[in-house]
Amino acid sequence: MQKKHFHLIGVCGTAMGSLAGMLKAQGHRVTGSDKAFYPPMSDELARLGIETFEGFDAAHLDPAPDVVIIGNATSRGNEEIEYALNRKLCYSSMPDVIRENFIRGRHSSVVAGTHGKTTTTSLLAWVMECGGLDLSFLIGGVAENFGSSFKVANSAHFAIEGDEYDTAFFDKEPKFMHYLPDLVILNNVEYDHADIYPSMDAVKKSFRLLLNLIPSEGRLIAGWDSPVVRELIEKPVAPQGVWCKIESFGIERSDARWTAREIDFFPEATRFNVFCDGREWGTVRSPLAGMFNVKNCLGVVAAAEVLGLDRRAVIEAIATFKSVKRRMQVRGVVNEVTVIDDFAHHPTAIRETLRATRQRYPDHRIVAVFEPRSWTTRKKIFQKDYPVSFAPAEVVVIAPIFESFRLASEEQLSIDELIADLRGAGKTADSIEGADAIVAHLVPQLKPGDVVVIMSNGGFGGIHQKLLDALKVESRK
DSSP: OOOOEEEEETTTSHHHHHHHHHHHHTTOEEEEEESOOOTTHHHHHHHHTOEEEESOOGGGGSSOOSEEEEOTTOOTTOHHHHHHHHTTOOEEEHHHHHIIIIITTSEEEEEESSSSHHHHHHHHHHHHHHTTOOOEEEEEEEETTTTEEEEOOSOSEEEEEOOOSEEETTEEEEGGGGSOOSEEEEOOOOOOOTTTOOSHHHHHHHHHHHHHHSOTTSEEEEETTOHHHHHHHHSOOTTOOOOSEEEEEOSSOTTOSEEEEEEEEOSSOEEEEEEETTEEEEEEEESOOSHHHHHHHHHHHHHHHHTTOOHHHHHHHHHTOOOBTTSSEEEEEETTEEEEEEOOOSHHHHHHHHHHHHHHSTTSOEEEEEOOOSHHHHBGGGTTTHHHHTTTOSEEEEOOOTTGGGSOGGGBOOHHHHHHHHHHTTOEEEEOOSHHHHHHHHTTTOOTTOEEEEEOSSOGGGHHHHHHHHHHHHHTO
């Protein structure tokens, strides 16, 4: 393989940073730039020894790299993009580079859906690893069993998180359309990414295209509890359809092929029995909390059967799975106050994260801290859904909308209305601006046994460590 110089514009994105590490593992020279760097990907880039530049500057492309990879979080007007276009440099998208450098010629397992992609992909990768497949993978988060968000191996198998977000400013197809899927786990489909999908019909169209891409010899692992997933399969819109065999999984629907029964939630684990076509497959014990993670496990079990993995190895892999950073990750416990970091931002994800927290900490007070940061959460689309999402928490703190100036006021989520609704439901609820102010507000109120769940899809001003540090200072008083 010819060694090249790849430069990644927007390298601190979770998938972009992972790709940087994968290319370096192939022996290429890799550099990257971004407007800001924050954990966990900033730590990962430093560990990998990727040369990074904070801020965008045409000088980063002189001398010219062999390939400029343009992330989908960057757009026209970016100084490096303009330089690359003006100088006719060779440029590509992240999904295209992944496809041509890592997927083509291998069996591709793609995990898609609105919720649970990162955890499910990480679990699938660990199950495949324990099953002896020695796979390559790319995940939109740091899988703790591997201590990395990627792995490059000389293997016939590749697993990847299939994002429905668009590919680049010059390619508006969903990323997952580039990944040559042989096996797809489709957990669920809901409305999300309001900045690129104007309606639920547009979301459905993108997933129909994915399902239509699976070859006839491939397999679809379908989350049967999702009404939209069932609609995509049972009511195809010509010319799209599903041409492969389908394995359905779920808990709420009796007609799912794979299901879970006798589900028990314990403080340290979740245990359930897996059934296939009404026959018991085995008993699974998972360290993951929440009903949504039972479904994630079911999807992986079904995929493992398709891949021909040993049942005992699959059960052992699920039992030893360590989850993903920023997915219900306990960042620390100080003075018996537990601080959890989670990526949740969609109302469904917030609801399920807090329900799982309640299941894991049944007798504790839950304090939910939320930053509306993604495009969907900044808009008022889910104004009526959020009060229900926070139901498991006793105390709620809402940060102001991230970069609210980028949205017209009438389009924004009303924080005041949300706070009023939460208070009307009997919760202690406040809107507080900035990580430092939130920490100062919370620390005097927190008591031993409290569980603080901080939810944001960004760095949130380093609030997690700031809160832990402030609790340490408070405990010494």
